[in-house]
Every structure is written in C-alpha cells, then in structure tokens.
Amino acid sequence: MSDIIVRTGGEAGxxxxxxxxxxxxxxxxxxxxxxxxxxxxxxxxxxxxxxxARASAVRPYxxxxxxxxxxxxxxxxxxxxxxxxxxGATIIYDPEKFAIAPGDVPTGARLLPVPTLAIxxxxxxxxxxxxxxxxxxxxYLAGIPLPILQGALSDSFGRKAGxxxxxxxxxxxxxxxxxxQHSGANDRAxxxxxxxxxxxxxxxxIALGAAAGGVKFLxxxxxxxxxxxxxxxxAHSRDLGIVVKQAEDExxxxxxxxxxxxxxxxxxxxxxxxxxxxxxxxxxxAGMTETPVVVVESQRAGPSTGxxxxxxxxxxxxxxxxGQGEFPRAILAPSHPKEAYQAAIDAFRLSEEWQTPIxxxxxxxLSENYATVDRDEIALNVPIAPIATASAPATxxxxxxxxxxxxxxxxxxxxxxxxxxxxxxxxxxxxxHLISDVKAGVPIWVAERAKMMDKRMRKLEGLRAAAPPxxxxxxxxxxxxxxxxxxxxxxxxxxxxxxxxxxxxxNLLFVRTVYPLxxxxxxxxxxxxxxxxxxxxxxxxxxxxxIRQETGLLLPHRLLKYDGEPFYPHExxxxxxEVTGHGGH
Amino acid sequence: xxxxxxxxxxxxxxxxLPVIGKSDTKPTWCPGCGDFSVLAxxxxxxxxxxxxxxxxxxxxxxxxxxxxxxFLSSYGFHAIHGRALPVAEGIRWANHGLTVIATGxxxxxxxxxxxxxxxxxxxxxxxxxxxxxxxxxxxxxxxASPTSMMGQRxxxxxxxxxxxxxxxxxxxxxxxxxxxxxxxxxxxxxxxxLVANGIQHRGFSFVDVFSPCVTYNKLNTFDFFRQRVxxxxxxxxxxxxxxxxxxxxxxxGDKIPIGLFYTVDRPTYEDLEExxxxxxxxxxxxxxxxxxxxxxxxx
Ligand SMILES: Cc1ncc(C[n+]2csc(CCOP(=O)(O)OP(=O)(O)O)c2C)c(N)n1
Ligand code: SF4
Numbered sequence: 001m002s003d004i005i006v007r008t009g010g011e012a013g014x015x016x017x018x019x020x021x022x023x024x025x026x027x028x029x030x031x032x033x034x035x036x037x038x039x040x041x042x043x044x045x046x047x048x049x050x051x052x053a054r055a056s057a058v059r060p061y062x063x064x065x066x067x068x069x070x071x072x073x074x075x076x077x078x079x080x081x082x083x084x085x086x087x088g089a090t091i092i093y094d095p096e097k098f099a100i101a102p103g104d105v106p107t108g109a110r111l112l113p114v115p116t117l118a119i120x121x122x123x124x125x126x127x128x129x130x131x132x133x134x135x136x137x138x139x140y141l142a143g144i145p146l147p148i149l150q151g152a153l154s155d156s157f158g159r160k161a162g163x164x165x166x167x168x169x170x171x172x173x174x175x176x177x178x179x180x181q182h183s184g185a186n187d188r189a190x191x192x193x194x195x196x197x198x199x200x201x202x203x204x205x206i207a208l209g210a211a212a213g214g215v216k217f218l219x220x221x222x223x224x225x226x227x228x229x230x231x232x233x234x235a236h237s238r239d240l241g242i243v244v245k246q247a248e249d250e251x252x253x254x255x256x257x258x259x260x261x262x263x264x265x266x267x268x269x270x271x272x273x274x275x276x277x278x279x280x281x282x283x284x285x286a287g288m289t290e291t292p293v294v295v296v297e298s299q300r301a302g303p304s305t306g307x308x309x310x311x312x313x314x315x316x317x318x319x320x321x322x323g324q325g326e327f328p329r330a331i332l333a334p335s336h337p338k339e340a341y342q343a344a345i346d347a348f349r350l351s352e353e354w355q356t357p358i359x360x361x362x363x364x365x366l367s368e369n370y371a372t373v374d375r376d377e378i379a380l381n382v383p384i385a386p387i388a389t390a391s392a393p394a395t396x397x398x399x400x401x402x403x404x405x406x407x408x409x410x411x412x413x414x415x416x417x418x419x420x421x422x423x424x425x426x427x428x429x430x431x432x433h434l435i436s437d438v439k440a441g442v443p444i445w446v447a448e449r450a451k452m453m454d455k456r457m458r459k460l461e462g463l464r465a466a467a468p469p470x471x472x473x474x475x476x477x478x479x480x481x482x483x484x485x486x487x488x489x490x491x492x493x494x495x496x497x498x499x500x501x502x503x504x505x506x507n508l509l510f511v512r513t514v515y516p517l518x519x520x521x522x523x524x525x526x527x528x529x530x531x532x533x534x535x536x537x538x539x540x541x542x543x544x545x546x547i548r549q550e551t552g553l554l555l556p557h558r559l560l561k562y563d564g565e566p567f568y569p570h571e572x573x574x575x576x577x578e579v580t581g582h583g584g585h
Numbered sequence: 586x587x588x589x590x591x592x593x594x595x596x597x598x599x600x601x602l603p604v605i606g607k608s609d610t611k612p613t614w615c616p617g618c619g620d621f622s623v624l625a626x627x628x629x630x631x632x633x634x635x636x637x638x639x640x641x642x643x644x645x646x647x648x649x650x651x652x653x654x655x656f657l658s659s660y661g662f663h664a665i666h667g668r669a670l671p672v673a674e675g676i677r678w679a680n681h682g683l684t685v686i687a688t689g690x691x692x693x694x695x696x697x698x699x700x701x702x703x704x705x706x707x708x709x710x711x712x713x714x715x716x717x718x719x720x721x722x723x724x725x726x727x728x729a730s731p732t733s734m735m736g737q738r739x740x741x742x743x744x745x746x747x748x749x750x751x752x753x754x755x756x757x758x759x760x761x762x763x764x765x766x767x768x769x770x771x772x773x774x775x776x777x778x779l780v781a782n783g784i785q786h787r788g789f790s791f792v793d794v795f796s797p798c799v800t801y802n803k804l805n806t807f808d809f810f811r812q813r814v815x816x817x818x819x820x821x822x823x824x825x826x827x828x829x830x831x832x833x834x835x836x837x838g839d840k841i842p843i844g845l846f847y848t849v850d851r852p853t854y855e856d857l858e859e860x861x862x863x864x865x866x867x868x869x870x871x872x873x874x875x876x877x878x879x880x881x882x883x884x
Contacts, residue, residue: 029884198883208879214871217678219671236879241869243678243860248704252671255664255701259675262662263642263683264867267675285665375880380873387867413867414660414676414683417602417639422654422661425647434655434663438613 002056004188005064006142008134009050009081010073012043018156019071019131020051021370024199025152026144027055028372031194035490036370037063037566042224042308048076055142055190059372061336061490065570068188069141071134074098082106088187092137092179112137112183119174123167132168136175143189146176198373202366202487203228205337205373206270206296209344211240214384215294216265219245219256221275224308225364226298229270250275254282254295261291262423264387264413266348270296273315274305280322283357287327289423290401290409290456292351294344298362301564310564311364313486316542319359320515326453328407328460330467331359331515335489338373339512340366343468345382350467352385354459355408361514363537365566366487387411392418399430403451407458427452460516467513470521474507479580481529482508483555485543488535488567495572502573504580511543519550526553533579534558535572602637603658610655619770619796619807620650620717626773627686627715628657630781641684644673646698648690649724650717650796667697670705673712680865681855684784685712692722695731695751706760706789711853713783713790717770718753719798720805727801737804753793754834754846758827763788765830765847769814770796771807772843779845788853795843810841817844824848 006023010016017038024036032055041047054064066086072078075098078091085091087108093100094116105111114137120129132153139149150169157165200208207229210218220230234244243260247253253269260267271279276297286293299315301307319331330350334343343360351358390398390410400421402409409430412419422428426436429448439445472481474496482492489510496506509525511517526532526547534544534555539562544555559575561567577583605628614620631641641659645651647666654661660683664672673687694702694716705714721739722728728741732753736745757765764786768776776794783790795810820842823829830847855861863869873879 196884198880200883204883208873212873216866216869216871217675219675238859240873240876241860241863241866243858243866245674245678247671248700251668252674252701252704255668255671256675256678258664259644259662259672260679260866261675262672263676263679265679266871267679281665282668285668289662375877378880380876380879382872382874384872413680414642415640415680415867417637420639420658420660422608422663424655424663425665426663433610434652437652 002188003054003060003064004142004186004190005052005054005067005086006069006138007050007052007067007081008071008073008138009048009077011045012041012047012049013045014049014073015131016049016051016073019135020053022135022152022156023138023142024053024370026139026148027053027190028199029148029152029196030144030190030192031196032057032190033059033197034199034370034372035060035063036199038368038370040309048080050077050081057193061493062569063566064494065568068186069138071138073131073134085109090141090183090186092134110183112179114175114178116175119171119178123171128164129167129171132171133175133178136172137179140176140179141183141186141189143185143191145192146173149176198375198378199370200337200373201228201368201370202337202340202362203298203368204232205340206344206360206362207232208378209341210268210294210348211236211242212380212382213345213348214266214382215242215268215348217243217257217260217267218269219247219253220270221247221250221253223272223275225300225367226270226272226296228367229296250278251282254279254293257293258282258286258291261293262289262413264415266292266352266387268294268296270298272298272300273302273318276315276318276322284323284325284327285425286357287323287329287456288425290355291423292355293357294347294351294360295357296360296362298364298367300364301562307564309364311487311537311566312562312564313363313488313537313542314539314562316361316514316538316546319361320546327456328354328356328463329359329515330463330513331361332468333361333486333512333514335366335487335510337371338377341378346468350463352387353408353466354463355411356459361486363487388413388416390416390419397431400432401428401430401452401455403430403455406462407455408462464516464518469518470512470525471510472507472525473510475505476507478505478507478530480504480506480531480533480576481525482506482533482535483511483526483543483547484508484535485511485514488537491567491569491572492535494569495576498569498573499576502582504576504582506576514543514546517546517550522547523551523553526551531579532557533576535567537561537567602639604635605631605638605641606658608656608658612656613652614649615800617799618649619719619798620653622770622773622776623715623717623794623796624653624656626768626776626780627653629777630784633777633781634784636684640682641686642676644669644676644685644687646689646693647724648693650688650690651693653688667693668701669693670698670701670714674705674710677710677712677855678858678861678866680867681711681861682865686784687712687714689716690723691716691718691720691732692730695753699731699751703756703760706757706762706791708854709761709763709788709851711788711855713780713792715780715792715794716753717796718793719796719802721798721802723798723801734804752834755831757791758830758834758847762791763849763851764790766792766845767843768792768794769810769843770794771811775816775843782845786848788851813839813841814843815840817842817846
C-alpha cells in the first residue's frame with residue numbers, strides 16, 4: 001500500500017488531538033482514505049499523548065506501522081518515537097525548545113528544525129499559537145496543498161473569528177513555507193485524488209447509525225470510551241428530535257431506555273464495561289419483558305476501572321453471560337466506522353423484530369479513532385417499521401406474550417385502547433399474568449413456565465439466522481485463516497496484503513455477530529482452513545473459547561494482546577509468518 | 586414511528602373509553618395488608634379523574650407492594666427491584682400524553698432505589714409516586730427497611746435497628762419534589778384525595794403511605810398510626826411554605842402528620858425538554874431519510 005503516516009506528539013493539553021484531527025481531515029478532503037489514531041492517557045494535563053494520521057488511496061484499516069513525518073512538540077516525543085520511523089522519515093522540532101544531538105538521529109531519518117516559537121512570536125506573545133507553524137510544516141511534507149490546510153484549520157475554529165484564527169492561518173502558512181524552503185517533501189507525500197471523504201469516529205458512526213435506525217431516546221452516564229455517542233447525540237438532539245438524557249447512573253440509564261421503549265420509541269443506552277456491569281439486571285428485564293433495547297458496550301482495558309483510555313476486547317464473556325437466567329440477545333461486533341454505522345441500524349432492526357436486547361460491541365480503538373467513508377457508503381434512508389404490531393383481537397382477549405412459532409408476539413404500546421397488558425419482570429403467562437407466586441410449582445403452571453421459556457428462546461434461533469453472518473474475506477484455500485471480531489479486524493486486513501507480497505496467502509473469518517454464533521458457517525470455514533490464527537485483544541482468547549464451545553474446534557494458534565494498545569499490522573505479520581513456518585525473519 | 590392514536594394530554598373529563606378498574610387478577614396480599622387500601626385509593630383517584638385505562642401506565646419495582654400494577658386494568662410495567670422510577674421516567678418521555686404512576690415499597694424506593702428517588706424529584710418529572718411504606722421488607726419475610734425505626738427488632742436486626750431511618754418526606758422536600766404528601770391506609774378517602782391531587786399536579790408528586798404490613802411489622806400497625814396521625818389540613822398548615830413543611834416532616838412521636846406537606850409550581854422536565862414541545866416523542870417522525878446535509882459536518 002502506498003501510504004503516508006504522519007505522527008505528532010506532546011503533552012496532554014498541548015492540543016495534539018486537534019492537530020492530528022486537522023491533518024486527518026486534510027487527507028480526507030484530498031479524497032484519500034484515512035485512519036487516525038488518537039493515543040492519550042487518563043489525565044487532562046501532562047503525560048504523553050500522540051496522534052497518528054495515515055492516508056492512502058486504498059483504505060487503510062489501521063494506524064499502520066512507523067511514521068514518515070514526526071512532529072515533536074517536546075523532547076519526550078522524540079525519545080519515545082524515534083525508534084518507530086520508516087526509512088526517509090522527517091523529524092520536525094524546534095531547536096529553541098530542545099536540541100537533538102546528531103548522534104541521536106535515527107539512521108535514514110532527516111531533521112527539519114522549524115523555528116515554531118519564533119514564528120508564533122511574530123503574531124502574539126501568547127502561547128496559543130505554537131502548534132500552527134509545525135502543522136504547516138507537517139502539511140507541506142505530507143503533500144497537503146496549502147488551501148486545503150487553511151480550509152480545515154479555519155473550519156476547526158468553527159464560528160469563532162478574530163485574531164486567533166488569523167494568526168493561526170498566518171503562522172501555519174509560515175511553517176508551510178519554511179518547510180518548502182528548507183526541505184523537500186517526504187518521499188511518500190500524497191496528492192489530491194477526487195471527491196473528499198467523510199471522516200468520523202466509531203462513536204459518531206454508531207450515533208449516526210442509531211439515528212438513521214430510528215432511535216428517539218438515548219440515556220447514558222458518562223464513561224470513556226462510550227461518551228462520544230452521547231456527545232454527538234446531545235449536539236443533534238433538537239435538530240433530530242431525539243431526547244438525550246444524562247442519567248444519574250447506568251442503572252437508571254438502561255431502565256430509562258427500557259421504559260422509553262415500552263412507551264413506544266426506539267431507545268438505547270451506551271457505556272463501557274464498568275457501566276455495563278451495572279446494567280446487567282435490567283438487560284435481563286428487557287429480555288424477560290420482551291422489550292427491545294439497544295446497548296452499546298464500548299470496551300476498555302479492565303478489570304475494574306482498568307485502563308480507562310486504553311483498548312481491549314475483554315468483555316465478550318461478560319456480554320454473552322450478562323444477566324441471571326437465560327434470554328435471547330445478539331452481540332454485533334463491527335470493526336470500522338463504516339460497519340459500525342450499519343451495525344447500529346441492524347441493532348435497532350433486530351431489537352424491534354425480535355423484541356429483545358441487542359448489544360453493539362465496540363471498544364476504544366473503534367469508538368474513538370477516526371476513519372473515512374465515502375458519502376454513498378452512508379445510506380441514510382432506512383425504512384422505520386411501526387413499533388406497535390398488535391391490533392384488537394376479533395375474538396377473545398389480547399395476549400401480549402402469545403405463543404407463536406417464531407417466539408415473537410404482537411406488541412402493543414400504552415395509548416392503544418383495549419390492548420393493555422402488564423410487562424412483568426417476573427415469569428408470566430401468555431397474558432402477562434405472573435406465574436411466579438401463588439401459581440409457582442403448581443403442575444399446569446410448571447408446564448407453562450417451560451413453554452414460556454421455549455417461546456422466548458425460539459427468538460434466539462431466529463436471531464441466529466437474522467443477524468449478520470460471519471464473513472470469509474480474502475482468497476479461498478489460503479495458507480492461513482485469521483479469526484477475529486471487532487476492531488482487531490483492522491490490523492489483520494492491513495497485514496493481509498503485506499503477507500501476500502511475501503508470498504503467504506491469508507484470509508480472514510470475521511465474526512460480525514459474536515453471539516449467537518453461526519457455528520455452521522464458522523465450522524465449515526475453519527474445517528476447510530489449512531491453518532488458523534485467532535487474534536484477539538484479551539488474555540484468554542474469548543472468541544476462541546466460544547468457538548470451541550459451539551463447534552468443538554480448537555484454534556491452536558493465538559495472538560493475544562492485553563497491554564491496552566491496539567494491534568499493529570507488523571505484529572500480525574510476524575505471528576502469521578511464524579504459524580505458517582516462515583518464522584525467524 | 587409508533588402508530589398509536591394520540592392520547593389526550595391529561596384528560597380531566599374523560600372520553601367515552603373505559604376508565605380504570607380492577608383487572609381480572611386478584612391481589613395476593615395477606616388479608617388485612619395495608620396495600621389493599623392503596624390499590625383502592627389509586628383506583629378511586631383515576632376513576633374520579635376519568636382517565637381512560639389505556640392512557641395510564643402504572644410502574645413498580647419488586648416487593649409485595651410492587652405487585653399493584655397487576656391488579657388494575659391499565660398498562661403496567663412490573664420492573665426489577667428499585668428501578669420503578671427510571672422506567673417510569675422513560676415511559677413519560679416516550680409519551681408524555683400518558684398518566685404515569687409509579688408505586689412500590691420503602692425498600693424499593695428508599696433503599697435500593699434511593700438514588701433514582703432523589704434525581705427524579707430534582708428533575709420534576711411529571712409523574713405520581715405512591716410508596717407503600719410499611720417500614721419493613723415484606724416480600725423477603727421481614728427484614729429491616731430504610732424506614733424501620735431505631736431499635737426495631739426484625740429478622741435481620743434481632744438486637745434492634747442501630748441506624749437512623751430515612752425520612753422520605755424531608756428527603757423529598759430537600760430534593761425538589763413539587764408535591765409532597767403522606768397518607769395512611771387507614772383512611773382510604775383521604776388517601777384517594779391525595780393521590781388524585783397528585784395526579785393532577787403538574788410535576789413530581791410524592792405520596793408516602795403508611796401501609797402496615799400486618800404479617801411482619803408488629804410495631805407500626807394500624808393501631809400505632811390510628812393513635813398518632815393527624816391531618817395537616819386540620820392543623821392550619823400552609824403547604825406553600827417550604828420551611829414549615831420541613832418542620833412538619835420531622836415530627837415523629839405521639840403526633841405524626843398526614844396530608845399535604847408542600848406544593849409548588851415549577852416547570853416540569855417535560856416542559857423544559859425542547860424536543861417534547863413538538864408532541865409526544867412516540868408520535869414524532871424517526872430516522873434520517875432526506876437528511877443528507879447532516880453528513881457535511883464530517884466532510
Ligand atoms: C436486586 C434484588 N435484590 C434483592 C431482591 C429481593 N427483594 C425482593 S422484594 C425486597 C424488599 C421488599 O421490601 P419493600 O420494597 O419495602 O416492599 P414490601 O415487600 O415491603 O412491599 C427484596 C430485598 C430482589 N428482588 N432484587
Ligand atoms: S407480607 Fe406484609 S406487606 Fe406483604 S402482603 Fe403480607 S402484610 Fe402485606
């Protein structure tokens with residue numbers, strides 16, 4: 001893949017994220033596909049943060065390996081990242097801030113000292129301008145045309161106008177010009193090609209998909225990395241007519257969502273593992289009362305508070321097992337914002353169709369990082385089916401939980417005359433009457449309970465067939481089959497062409513719905529594989545365990561990562577070579 | 586979008602649809618349980634206001650008291666323990682044309698659900714919350730509750746309760762409830778008035794009811810309350826004065842007040858949530874068809 005990777009780092013509070021996002025936005029406007037990684041820590045000031053924007057005509061699915069342009073706002077950034085550069089990389093820094101001894105320069109890299117502070121001082125004595133000259137230099141080296149840079153920069157200030165914007169435009173142009181005079185562009189510099197692309201995070205894609213899928217109510221309690229969903233939704237609440245409620249806790253959030261759904265609207269909540277742990281009981285209530293609800297679980301590294309700003313896929317077992325007893329659910333696991341958009345739409349469709357909770361599994365890597373989509377990949381025109389499916393019966397009484405072959409019963413909502421029922425978290429009969437107290441244990445009601453369980457659990461089989469099936473991507477008969485779910489798929493997709501170039505053909509079994517598992521499809525894909533490699537960002541290989549449980553197949557080769565960092569393509573490549581007997585390279 | 590017919594916003598003179606009544610499920614409470622009176626009072630209040638049963642949602646948590654929704658002919662949601670209020674809020678926001686009543690016990694509302702109690706009140710969500718406060722855990726066979734009195738011996742406190750009880754009325758006043766009342770199962774008519782006025786009040790209405798558990802609470806019995814309760818309206822109490830309401834709230838001893846402690850007009854959450862000004866959410870359009878300019882922010 002001919003791509004460019006631009007990286008910038010500094011201290012939290014330095015504005016690294018907006019610097020990186022501006023570069024990513026420029027690439028997207030040039031018509032390139034982008035992946036943008038925003039690496040940060042759980043502090044508001046201090047600590048090391050960095051952003052990496054990778055652009056290419058071919059869609060990159062991960063942040064990629066190394067960097068071609070590195071802009072160091074402080075010495076620490078240079079120290080940390082100088083070992084991770086690609087040949088021909090350019091290091092931008094300001095000698096007024098710190099010096100780089102000639103012996104410290106990595107072989108093959110060039111230094112571009114830019115007088116960022118001096119340029120900034122031309123405009124103001126305030127410290128706010130120091131990033132702009134460096135941004136200009138980065139843009140020049142990457143091949144970003146100056147007008148695109150200036151457009152993205154002024155847009156990043158929104159409706160703010162005045163000196164700060166003018167100074168930034170001036171200082172970034174100075175940095176751009178300085179780089180032009182003192183350096184050639186990087187060898188990997190890109191050039192504009194065609195229509196601009198849309199740049200969005202996984203959280204934005206999920207929120208947008210939920211809105212397209214008909215959500216009218218979101219209740220959420222702030223928790224990284226899921227908060228971005230609430231932020232986008234709140235910003236669009238009035239415009240889109242979606243009620244957004246910051247709840248007092250996650251218990252309230254999911255119960256509000258279930259209440260709203262019972263009340264007649266599509267409703268959702270979003271959280272990370274800690275908050276999801278609090279939602280567990282109400283998830284079962286949604287299952288028991290057959291009330292649709294969509295729950296986004298954006299995982300971060302656990303256990304407990306864990307690493308709040310780092311990624312992991314450690315909650316699969318939690319999501320599958322959440323709730324006492326058994327009830328139908330599905331867990332969708334998109335890997336990229338484009339898929340996350342569709343997954344949110346699917347989640348609402350499935351939840352309404354099957355009247356049961358649907359989980360959308362994300363993680364920090366998907367939720368908070370940026371990627372591009374083409375406009376026509378975001379189909380906004382989604383059919384929204386009516387919520388109430390019951391009408392007054394011609395004879396007899398309305399049975400909210402009527403036994404049906406699919407397990408799905410006609411549903412009424414409050415306000416419909418003659419179709420009243422009580423949604424009970426206790427076990428109930430077809431009418432909704434409790435069979436949990438005086439009837440419990442009485443022989444006919446014992447049978448009724450089993451019948452009601454059967455009815456609900458039939459929906460699990462329906463979901464198994466209706467949810468997005470696993471996909472086998474890449475050539476049939478490959479040397480190696482990767483097995484993965486969620487955001488981990490990105491680095492694998494980027495590793496596959498690298499491996500192909502090295503003569504190792506691979507394909508990927510992407511388990512898009514982790515539960516209920518299509519064991520038929522998984523089994524035939526794995527039984528036909530020459531070798532397999534399970535790749536997961538958790539300690540115990542939870543998808544592998546699930547596959548073993550559901551198919552009896554053991555995946556002997558595993559690449560597991562639980563250091564909080566996302567996978568990089570080179571890690572996948574190295575392990576794939578080892579597994580296929582090309583190791584020791 | 587739900588194809589519901591638009592329920593009338595707060596019908597005070599009812600359309601010709603069936604108003605609320607008992608359902609075909611018979612209450613399973615112990616004979617003599619205070620909760621029978623609460624059921625009767627809620628039914629009387631709704632009948633008096635002629636609110637059709639399909640426009641009412643009665644929500645509860647878990648406990649003996651929380652079985653109440655099953656005994657009425659309205660829509661109901663019998664939720665999990667402690668979560669009646671957030672479910673009720675969700676229903677209100679989905680369709681604020683509905684009359685929403687939350688019910689439950691003292692354990693449900695002031696123990697496991699205490700957090701929601703405070704927050705629902707400060708939001709002034711327009712619903713009516715009726716608690717059957719028996720100062721004991723009934724359904725779990727007689728443990729101490731958050732409102733059990735100091736010293737009370739229960740299964741979980743054989744040597745007596747050693748923590749001060751929650752004062753639901755004072756907590757409600759402090760949390761911003763806009764209608765705060767207390768009733769007694771020994772006076773159904775009075776209780777029905779309090780509930781009916783609470784339903785008509787715009788905003789969060791709280792009616793805490795002394796509803797004795799005849800099986801497990803041998804201390805706070807019907808007689809205990811008959812000897813002590815007096816009515817605020819007969820004592821010249823001014824229910825628009827928050828300071829005086831607090832003073833009455835903390836009265837506990839030989840004389841215990843029932844009636845309306847406090848009421849005030851304040852905009853409801855639904856008034857202030859702009860999205861709801863376009864009508865019940867359930868009747869607003871959903872989806873993004875034709876909204877392609879929405880994507881421009883990502884360009
Ligand atoms: C999460 C959870 N914890 C505990 C219980 C057991 N439980 C059921 S009802 C109840 C308390 C009942 O007391 P109260 O709410 O005062 O209602 P009452 O039965 O007295 O009417 C408890 C602890 C439960 N159902 N759910
Ligand atoms: S145990 Fe107490 S609260 Fe429960 S039904 Fe019997 S008397 Fe009522």
